[in-house]
Amino acid sequence: MQNMINTQELLDLYNLANNKTLLSYTGIFDGQILSVIAENIESNLAQNPNASRKVFKIFLELAQNISFYSTEKQTNSKGKVNGMGILILQEFEDHYSCSTGNMGNTEMLKEVIKKCETINILERDDLREYKRKLRSLPASAKGGGNIGLVQVALTSGNPLAYKIIPITKTDSFYIVNTKINK
Amino acid sequence: MENIIIEGSRDTYFIPSVNFELHTGICEIVGESFLEDTIDFYKPLMNWVEDYIEQEKRPLAFIIKLTYFNTSTSRCILDILNILKDYEEAGGEVVVNWHFDENDIDMEEDIEDYIQDTGLEINLIPFQKK
Numbered sequence: 001m002q003n004m005i006n007t008q009e010l011l012d013l014y015n016l017a018n019n020k021t022l023l024s025y026t027g028i029f030d031g032q033i034l035s036v037i038a039e040n041i042e043s044n045l046a047q048n049p050n051a052s053r054k055v056f057k058i059f060l061e062l063a064q065n066i067s068f069y070s071t072e073k074q075t076n077s078k079g080k081v082n083g084m085g086i087l088i089l090q091e092f093e094d095h096y097s098c099s100t101g102n103m104g105n106t107e108m109l110k111e112v113i114k115k116c117e118t119i120n121i122l123e124r125d126d127l128r129e130y131k132r133k134l135r136s137l138p139a140s141a142k143g144g145g146n147i148g149l150v151q152v153a154l155t156s157g158n159p160l161a162y163k164i165i166p167i168t169k170t171d172s173f174y175i176v177n178t179k180i181n182k
Numbered sequence: 183m184e185n186i187i188i189e190g191s192r193d194t195y196f197i198p199s200v201n202f203e204l205h206t207g208i209c210e211i212v213g214e215s216f217l218e219d220t221i222d223f224y225k226p227l228m229n230w231v232e233d234y235i236e237q238e239k240r241p242l243a244f245i246i247k248l249t250y251f252n253t254s255t256s257r258c259i260l261d262i263l264n265i266l267k268d269y270e271e272a273g274g275e276v277v278v279n280w281h282f283d284e285n286d287i288d289m290e291e292d293i294e295d296y297i298q299d300t301g302l303e304i305n306l307i308p309f310q311k312k
Contacts (some may be wrong), residue, residue, distance in 0.1 A: 031194045132299050135257055146255045
């Protein structure tokens with residue numbers, strides 16, 4: 001039964017997604033999955049419309065980054081190629097926490113990390129100006145606003161937590177976490 | 183030129199409702215905008231506005247009532263608003279009304295940023311979410 005996850009591994013995975021976890025997902029980040037999860041977030045957090053709207057927005061930005069930039073790709077049933085990654089949404093007493101992870105090209109991720117650093121040192125008004133500056137630059141080939149992470153930080157109102165862990169010669173695992181106050 | 187009418191939906195992606203009316207010059211975008219290919223969707227809308235300005239030369243009212251849009255949409259909105267600003271500067275009559283949920287402070291900030299970016303006068307119209 002080499003091709004089957006053993007029960008202990010499954011239990012570890014389950015325990016890792018502890019009772020704070022509202023939602024965890026690993027796999028392809030295509031349009032269908034994104035809209036299903038976004039709708040789930042909206043209905044699960046409906047008792048707190050403000051936080052719900054923020055978590056919804058943040059999730060969609062981070063998830064779209066995974067579908068565009070993850071270097072692990074999969075083709076969905078409609079023949080579209082999308083990135084793979086992981087999402088964990090947790091609820092704590094006074095905040096929600098949204099974390100995503102995906103494989104990425106290390107050189108490109110170093111640029112992403114620089115952007116995260118810039119985002120975290122800027123005050124809100126400067127961050128808004130930074131967003132406006134990036135938005136006025138030509139769009140990337142994928143039509144991305146090039147401003148997703150800035151928007152995430154503005155929406156969350158808290159600093160980003162991030163890390164890259166080298167995995168292969170060229171690629172690293174990239175994790176970003178953001179906190180949304182209740 | 184013809185009207186553009188797109189019925190919005192929330193399926194695999196979130197498609198906003200679009201109603202660009204040639205006869206009245208009223209252009210509405212309503213709903214949520216998270217699309218498979220944002221530029222594919224918005225490019226025809228931009229072209230329509232440009233054609234209207236060039237061929238009709240009449241007043242144009244642009245009405246936005248988006249409760250959610252992703253950042254790639256945000257760039258397309260900027261492009262449209264810039265076209266409108268150019269028209270206004272060339273003597274065209276332009277009105278932009280942006281309806282937003284009164285509790286959505288982030289959206290209000292977004293609209294203010296567009297005003298600063300484009301120099302357009304945008305009327306902020308808060309509504310109460312049902």
